[in-house]
Amino acid sequence: MRDHVRMIMEGEPGTLPAAWLEVWRRDPAAVVLVEPSGVLVTAAMVEDWSAGVARRLAARGIGPGDRVLLSAEPSVDLVIAYIALLRLGVVVVPTNTTYTRPELSYLLADARPTLVIADRPDRFVTLHLPDGEPVPVVLPTVPGDDAGPAALDAAAPGALAWLCYTSGTTGRPKGAMLTHANLLAGALAVVEAWEWSPEDRLVLALPLFHMHGLGVGINGSLTAGASVVILPRFHVDAVLDAQKTFGGTLLFGVPTMYARLAESPRLQELAEFRLCVSGSAPLAPDLWEQIRADAGVEILERYGMTETLMLCTNPVGGPRVPGSVGKPLPGIELRLGAGDGIEVRGASVFAGYWERPDATAEAFTSDGWFRTGDVGAWSPVGWLRLVGRTSELVITGGYNVYPREVEDAVRTHSGVADVAVIGVPDPTWGELVMAVVVATDPSSPPARESLDAHVEGNLAPHKRPRLWVIAESLPRNAMGKVQREILRSPAGDESVGGA
Ligand code: MCA
Ligand code: AMP
16 A cells, blocks of 8 residues: 555545645656646646636635536646635536536526536526526636635535536436545545556546546546546547557546447557556446457456445456456445345445435435445355346446436427337447337327437437337336336337437
């Protein structure tokens, strides 16, 4: 175990900025952030630059406990703004950059932020807060004067650090409240488990508005005192070029990214990484075997959630098992409850859903374990395999989609009388979103183009159905609940278009 990790793990629960300051001051000349253009940002620069941004935010009246929406493509500016917010004690609300106006309006109404930091301010034009006020928007550089002093790095471990929206079975996203102590515990667990050292350099092409990219990639890298190459988006050649140019040692991705890498003639270059980690969705054992056979790389699969941070991992040393997510991480207790539902406890488990006491109460057992909604099975040697989900969640390309949210959007089309949304297996995306539609007028069902155009205004691209099927009716049980398992083999229905 590296010194600073031991110190933090054995001490009182801390905060991310306090842990980062210690790392930065130990080696101010260490490179921390790398832009693909070749700009290198050292620890001393990160400390100064983020303090400047924090002072500019303070000059705009932003202070501890305020909520700020953060929505931008990955860049050094975005990461510096993120660090500045945490140092100022602000609650960060990571926000998907592809959200449509209705999705953003919902988030603004629910989180009621004081400020939006966005690289596309136009997306927020004419959107209002619940009190009717327009929402102030600034670019990630946070232009302005470094006017006055601001109290930095003073947040308490139990203070809220993130409000991270994650969809629920009720169809509308809920804000998962994560404290500094939660995020630090989650970062330390993976730093320890993956032997993440200051010599490591992560090549990161994940979006920075989810737990995977921001909470594991950025928080982990900063906590380890390592460096990270920040790519604006995922592209096979860009990832492999960044590895070569900057000496990348770590790669984090979702299975769809590994499926694309596996199709590349450059697949063997994956072997240049010390460690390739996959998560957010199941990694098909066939794909794992193919990458091992063709590149000699055993992808390390891990399992986690927004509400809990990372939970289980295959080992860095020793054999990795395809189809298994390995053993619980340091500090995580995991048990199988009713119906083999996975339940967890630990310092990284969140503090509840923002302003939703009922959903929070429902999410925890009476003895305080969080119900993940995933179903698991132990191997004889204590490794976990994920065998299903208790919810209807669809995971496509590593993004979660809740059928109810899509159904609500599709149902507002005048030609749609009823609709059910399911995930269908797909070799590249894991699952594709499919909508089974009952037409208002069966003699003239809506055309695919009309359905596509309708959802375009309401749903981010990953939530939009790729497959539309017209059915005469939906199979329902005695309780009136749609029988999704029957829909997964819709023999005899008329399809109106494929992916
Ligand atoms: C893009 N599209 C998608 C998705 N991504 N459709 C369905 N599912 C998706 N995931 C849309 C695009 O908007 C486009 O629509 C069309 O699909 C094809 O786009 P393409 O250029 O091929 O896709 P891409 O932009 O290259 O994106 C693929 C991607 C991306 C790189 C795999 O989906 C991605 O970054 N996924 C990672 C998500 C992630 O970070 N998840 C972590 C959640 P059109 O043709 O209409 O323009 S955190 C989590 O789950 C927990 C904590 C955990 O365990 O990590
Ligand atoms: P999110 O709500 O976006 O945090 O996504 C969390 C969900 O992603 C989990 O509850 C799992 O269903 C799924 N997930 C994460 N990692 C894996 C994995 N390695 N294999 C299968 N599912 C995963």
